Amino acid sequence: MLFVGDDWAEDHHDVEVQDEDGKVVKRVRLPEGMAGITRLHDLVGRFVAEDADPSDVLVCIEVDRGPWVRALVAAGYRVFGVDPKQAARHREILGSSGAKSDKGDAHALADMIRTRRNQLRQVAGDSEIAEAVKVVTRAHQTLLWERTRHMLRLRVALRDYFPAALAAYKPLGLTSEAVLRLLAKAPTPETAAKLTINQISATLKGRRDIGAKAAAIQDVLRGEHLGQAPLVTGAYASTVKALAAVITVLNSEIKTLEGEVEAHFGRHPDAEVILSQPGIGVVLGARVLAEFGDAEGRYVSARARKNYAGTSPITRQFGKTKIVQARFVHNDRLVDALHLQASCALLHDPEVRAYYDQLKARDVSHNAALRQVGNRLVGILHGCLKTHTTYDQATAWSHRNHDLAA
Incomplete structure (x- = not known):
């Protein structure tokens, strides 16, 4: 059997190869991509018997996805993706000095897979459908988290210079298309107070009891509230318009990705x-x-x-x-x-x-x-x-x- 420790970086891999006795037979730095994976296969071929099975090659790496890992699995190697914290703990076992280097990390990974492989989780290849579902689902959820972050920034800005907007738009939700259009059209207390019932109603299309909702919003916007100096208010308004534009784009892309999530998930046999x-x-x-x-x-x-x-x-x-x-x-x-x-x-x-x-x-x-x-x-x-x-x-x-x- 052959044990390979692979310390990866964005553009290269530090690789150490050990035999069953823990003897280091090769250390090398390989480039990322086809050139690197080809050299790795050549390197492995030099140290295994001609009739050896690819599963006799065990690879330990601190990642469980990506083209490089996929290529290792496709070659028939047994690949173990370990948590960086696990690797760090094993490195401490090998030496207590605290020294760290890419070559040292590759050595720790190779020793780890040689001595503790029964305690590690082997990378199990998911189906292409499951991988596709993971990509679009994670992207969809990330955009939802980003929208929440921008909504909170928007809320803080409004609280600091335009609290009437928070009170008026609260029933609609700050990420709703209606509120975003109103903020883009009237981002200051002065311009918002001039909004007519018809202008407010136009943004509420598709909702129930539009007239009553528009009147309630107008009443709050035209009430007396604390505010900021005109120059400061203008600066805040620019910030709010930018945040509203970003959230509008996020709303659109979230909706698009949700369709992709539904389409990919619907193809899976376990759906x-x-x-x-x-x-x-x-x-x-x-x-x-x-x-x-x-x-x-x-x-x-x-x-x-x-x-x-x-x-x-x-x-x-x-x-x-x-x-x-x-x-x-x-x-x-x-x-x-x-x-x-x-x-x-x-x-x-x-x-x-x-x-x-x-x-x-x-x-x-x-x-x-x-x-x-x-x-x-x-x-x-x-x-x-x-x-x-x-x-x-x-x-x-x-x-x-x-x-x-x-």
Whole structure:
């Protein structure tokens, strides 16, 4: 067997190759791209037998995606993507001086895969559909986060010079197209106070009771409020117009990407199973699929899937002291999706609600109860995906009903 440590950077890879005894047989820096991967294959070919299987080559690298990793997996090598924190801890085992270099990192990775491969997670290749879903879903969620950041900046700016706008537009939401058009047209208290009922109503098309809403907005905008000096107000107005323009573009692109998410997710064979789960819609289902992946055999059990999801607790024991607490190291995107699923499932599935109420009756806090609900739902999802069957309420919660009957 051959053990390869690959310390990657944007434009190159520092590679160390070790044999089964830990002897360093080669150290080299390779360029990124086709030239680098070709040289790596040539290098590996020099140190393995002609009849060796590609799976006898084990590669350890601090990333689990991208063209380089995909090329390694396609070559038949066993690739292990490790967390940088794991690699740092192993480097400390090899030396306590604190010294760090690219060559040293490659050495630590090669030694890590040689001595601890049974403790590491092998990169499991997701299908092309799942990879596509991950790309568009993460981009969609990132734009949502960016819109929230810009909305908060917009809110702070309005609070500082135009508090009447916050009061008038609050029922509509600062990211709504109506509010963004009004802010672009009248970004100052003076211009907003001159807006007519017809001008306000024109931005509210498609809403109910437009006349009453327009009148209420006009009343607030024409009321007396504290403000800033004219010169300062003009500066703030320029900022608000820019933020409104950015949010308008984000709204458009979010809508476009949402269509892409729905289209890609709908092509996946597991889409029906995921959508049958309580509390999951198309966008949320796509996020769950994207973050879990669909590689066969990646999760050997429901516990393994729960551990990866970060919903299962961890135990810390010190002598006679034993503490059970939530996992703080996890995939933020996946945890966010599962938290939303649990929150929505409470409203639509009576069995989920009953389980939540049972936890609350034991004085479990709301967030902790949601985390336990999410943990149970992950286990149910694992079973459904494993057997490729849709969610059945009676089957999924039969164990709890049996316990209550006993």
